[in-house]
Amino acid sequence: MAKSAIKVNNNYFSTSTENTLPMNRISIQSQNLLFNLQKIRSITSPTTAIIAMIKSNAYGHSIIPIAKKLESNGIHQFGVFTLEEGIQLRENGIHSSILIFGPLLNHQFSGVYQHQLTPVIGSHIELSSFLQQECSRSISIHLKVDTGMGRIGFYPEELPSIINELKTLPVSIQGICTHYADSGNVHTSYTEKQTRLFEDMLQSIPSEILSNCLIHTCNSAAVIRFPSFHFNAIRPGLILYGISPIEDDQKNWKPVLSLESYVSVIKEVPSDSYISYNRTFKTTRNTVLGIIPLGYADGIPLSLSNVGKILLQGRSYPIIGNVCMNQFMIDLTDCPDPHIGDQIVILGQSGNKRITATDIASWCNTIPYEILCNLSDRIPRIEL
Numbered sequence: 001m002a003k004s005a006i007k008v009n010n011n012y013f014s015t016s017t018e019n020t021l022p023m024n025r026i027s028i029q030s031q032n033l034l035f036n037l038q039k040i041r042s043i044t045s046p047t048t049a050i051i052a053m054i055k056s057n058a059y060g061h062s063i064i065p066i067a068k069k070l071e072s073n074g075i076h077q078f079g080v081f082t083l084e085e086g087i088q089l090r091e092n093g094i095h096s097s098i099l100i101f102g103p104l105l106n107h108q109f110s111g112v113y114q115h116q117l118t119p120v121i122g123s124h125i126e127l128s129s130f131l132q133q134e135c136s137r138s139i140s141i142h143l144k145v146d147t148g149m150g151r152i153g154f155y156p157e158e159l160p161s162i163i164n165e166l167k168t169l170p171v172s173i174q175g176i177c178t179h180y181a182d183s184g185n186v187h188t189s190y191t192e193k194q195t196r197l198f199e200d201m202l203q204s205i206p207s208e209i210l211s212n213c214l215i216h217t218c219n220s221a222a223v224i225r226f227p228s229f230h231f232n233a234i235r236p237g238l239i240l241y242g243i244s245p246i247e248d249d250q251k252n253w254k255p256v257l258s259l260e261s262y263v264s265v266i267k268e269v270p271s272d273s274y275i276s277y278n279r280t281f282k283t284t285r286n287t288v289l290g291i292i293p294l295g296y297a298d299g300i301p302l303s304l305s306n307v308g309k310i311l312l313q314g315r316s317y318p319i320i321g322n323v324c325m326n327q328f329m330i331d332l333t334d335c336p337d338p339h340i341g342d343q344i345v346i347l348g349q350s351g352n353k354r355i356t357a358t359d360i361a362s363w364c365n366t367i368p369y370e371i372l373c374n375l376s377d378r379i380p381r382i383e384l
């Protein structure tokens with residue numbers, strides 16, 4: 001190869017025409033979702049309700065197929081954040097309870113009524129917007145208490161008077177909840193303190209209200225670490241999708257989502273060549289460069305630039321240079337026989353190697369939630 005030339009080599013063209021799947025794709029393994037659901041059931045009481053958190057497009061997995069799969073497997077409570085997510089579920093035939101965890105404005109309550117959604121009310125402004133509606137027929141609500149999350153929620157001492165205020169209205173209080181700020185922490189004292197505050201508050205609620213309520217506090221980390229705090233309902237999100245928020249616990253869960261792409265271009269570049277924007281990578285040898293047609297617009301974090309890896313035929317190869325909007329580059333120099341069209345794994349298993357959302361998060365200093373939620377809707381989801 002001429003030292004300064006960039007060479008596109010015909011030997012890299014693939015002859016395979018077998019793949020009928022989209023070349024960029026998110027594969028959803030439903031049997032892994034059901035495995036995780038079963039695992040959750042095995043660590044809680046059979047009478048505990050599971051409120052499946054499917055907000056943010058079911059953590060990037062695609063809300064409608066995930067909701068349908070869960071509903072047909074015995075889940076009757078779903079958690080979303082926005083009114084629009086709730087309406088989307090109803091319009092796609094989900095009949096179960098749908099809890100809206102995000103704050104709702106005055107004008108949004110008509111949609112809540114119309115689609116029989118369940119607001120989780122957690123502020124005075126939201127409560128008064130709700131009370132301004134003409135409650136011609138009964139509506140179910142949950143009430144949220146802030147025991148230390150520092151986000152939405154009434155203070156524990158406010159709840160008795162709020163419940164009293166609602167007594168004469170056609171409102172059915174079907175749940176009381178709080179949210180843990182730090183349940184993944186090995187130091188358990190903050191979660192215990194939040195639970196104590198919550199339990200003390202429950203003491204002041206009339207028993208005829210409590211006996212009809214779902215009482216729920218636990219996100220995934222708390223579901224795993226605090227079985228004694230499950231009350232009569234839990235709200236798992238991340239573990240449903242097979243990612244554990246607890247170190248050393250991943251082996252108990254099966255990731256549901258894989259992200260695959262392909263080598264769209266292969267070219268040889270000489271040593272001392274810069275790769276991608278801002279010249280953050282310079283080759284130190286003649287390099288076989290693979291170009292992958294996904295970028296930060298698709299949810300590949302810019303911060304994976306020069307630190308991330310992908311898998312090709314069971315081996316791992318580094319991401320070099322800055323991730324671009326629609327593409328990123330990998331170093332395939334050590335790949336025995338690379339071809340254009342070769343499928344690569346960004347998230348998931350190849351041979352006996354696996355990259356999880358937690359691995360990617362650790363490479364780019366974030367959390368697996370962010371990696372999953374940012375996967376763009378325009379990547380087709382394929383159910384396996």
Ligand SMILES: Cc1ncc(COP(=O)(O)O)c(C=O)c1O
Pocket residue numbers: 053101179218219220221235236237238239245
């Ligand atoms: C109110 C609430 N409950 C439950 C969850 C689920 O948390 P996790 O995905 O950690 O299980 C979330 C997620 O952000 C949440 O906001």
